[in-house]
Amino acid sequence: MTRKTVRIAMNGVTGRMGYRQHLVRSILAIREQGGLELGDGTLLWPEPVLVGRREHALAALARRHGLDHWSTDVDAVLAEPDVEVYFDAQVTAAREESIRKAIAAGKHIYTEKPTATGLEGALELARLAHEKGIRNGVVQDKIFLPGLLKLKRLIDGGFFGRILSVRGEFGYWVFEGDWQPAQRPSWNYRAEDGGGIVVDMFPHWDYVLHELFGRVVSVQALVTTHIPRRRDEDGKPYDATADDAAYGIFELEGGAIAQINSSWAVRVHRDELVEFQVDGTEGSAVAGLRRCRVQHRSATPKPVWNPDIPATDVFRDQWQEVPDNAEFGNGFKAQWELFLRHVYAGAPYHWDLLAGARGVQLAELGLKSSAEGRRIDVPEISL
Incomplete structure (x- = not known):
């Protein structure tokens, strides 16, 4: 050797x-x-x-x-x-x-x-x-996370049939820095220093969607700053000039629709800090950082809307865990x-770097979509 x-x-x-x-x-x-x-x-x-x-x-x-x-x-x-x-x-x-x-x-x-x-x-x-x-x-x-590797396995195996939609939830509460220190650096919340959740997370969503489901062909986003005032690492107050939440709808090549919420001003009521639900004609899955659960068409229950009686179904128990079947490293x-x-x-x-540029493009167009209040097509880029 x-x-x-x-x-x-x-x-x-x-x-x-x-x-x-x-x-x-x-x-x-x-x-x-x-x-x-x-x-x-x-x-x-x-x-x-x-x-x-x-x-x-x-x-x-x-x-x-x-x-x-x-x-x-x-x-x-x-x-x-x-x-x-x-x-x-x-x-x-x-x-x-x-x-x-x-x-x-x-x-x-x-x-x-x-x-x-x-x-x-x-x-x-x-x-x-x-x-x-x-x-x-x-x-x-993120495409190397165990949960998304399992999701990719399901896609490659044809589990979903025709994929209809993807719904993603990402984020957690980042403390403002007053009574508890913030767990993210202060530059993340200053646009002049390159901060903002759109420039941070939309490049992630671009490659996740592109690699698993298809190229993003249009974006419509609403971007905001929920917490306008924070304190930095030295406890000094500063104006948060960058966005801390973004709500995006992405049309994918092939017709599927993805909706992903990204926020540093949300408290977590889900199993993992990021989760994606994928619904298809033959089955659905919910994937996080490590876990992935499925519900096949043949095992899908028939819920009936009736607000007059307590719900008796424990909906999370109706899903099946996808086994690891492999050793997942970092x-x-x-x-x-x-x-x-x-x-x-x-x-x-x-x-x-061209794939990286595609992520920058989606972030740029997401911010433009929010500023102009309209859906924007995402053209293909090349060298």
């Missing part, structure tokens, strides 16, 4: 997602398992180079995990010839410029979404990477492994 060390610049790993899911649960987890076998006698060994703005935080992470390489100078890191991959988990507003620099330096690109603050910038990144001939990928983690790690195999073994991979 030939061991190949791959140095990966990881920008933004002092943030919650960059640290927990990408550094610890993905790259360090690959190292803990002994590396990544490529199937041709090569063992890939990822060597992270931590990049960020806060020197003390980077040094602390490096000490905690026994890592030797970190820097606050992204330009210097990109100039190192043996750094082959650039990963970005920064705040959205800082991402586009850094990815441009990494492309210019000839690095392979793997990045969180959204890839840019607007469609024009996102498409330009995809074009630049294509012209440079570098491999590129965008994190699309979705972020699974996609990292696919991307690294794509870069170093030529394995197929289609979650690229």
Whole structure:
């Protein structure tokens, strides 16, 4: 077995997602398992180079995990010839410029979404990477969740017949920061810093819908800011200039309709923080992060509306649990492994910067739909 060390610049790993899911649960987890076998006698060994703005935080992470390489100078890191991959988990507003620099330096690109603050910038990144001939990928983690993997299994097996509709509920109550600290960073609620639930979540809904049910061909959204005043990490009050809730209706290629509510101002009364109900002519399913339950046409009860008597049906008990039938690992790690195999073994991979631009497009058109109060067609994009 030939061991190949791959140095990966990881920008933004002092943030919650960059640290927990990408550094610890993905790259360090690959190292803990002994590396990544490529199937041709090569063992890939990822060597992270931590990049960020806060020197003390980077040094602390490096000490905690026994890592030797970190820097606050992204330009210097990109100039190192043996750094082959650039990963970005920064705040959205800082991402586009850094990815441009990494492309210019000839690095392979793997990045969180959204890839840019607007469609024009996102498409330009995809074009630049294509012209440079570098491999590129965008994190699309939710399709690797156990619940959605089970849902995909049902779709591929023809369980639903003709799919009629998809209904999604996502969100939870994010504390305002006064009597309890907020569990999301304050920049999420400032539009000037790239915040907003539409730019955060609509790119997710684009790839979930596209991968499982069909391309989004139109969007109609109502976007609002339910909590206009919050407190930041230092307890200082600030105006929430970004949207914290979005109610979207998406028409899909093939005729199915998806309706997805996204909110950081909702209290959870469901089994998981995100759930999708799919209804088809032959059966229905409800999928969350991990669980998936089904009700087939042959086992569908016949409810009768009668408000004069108490309901006797326990509707949740009328659904059947979909078994795991497989071992599901961390979705972020699974996609990292696919991307690294794509870069170093030529394995197929289609979650690229163009796919990321499609998510930015849906967010942009969702905001436009809300501002103009109308349904908007979503044209196909290309390089």
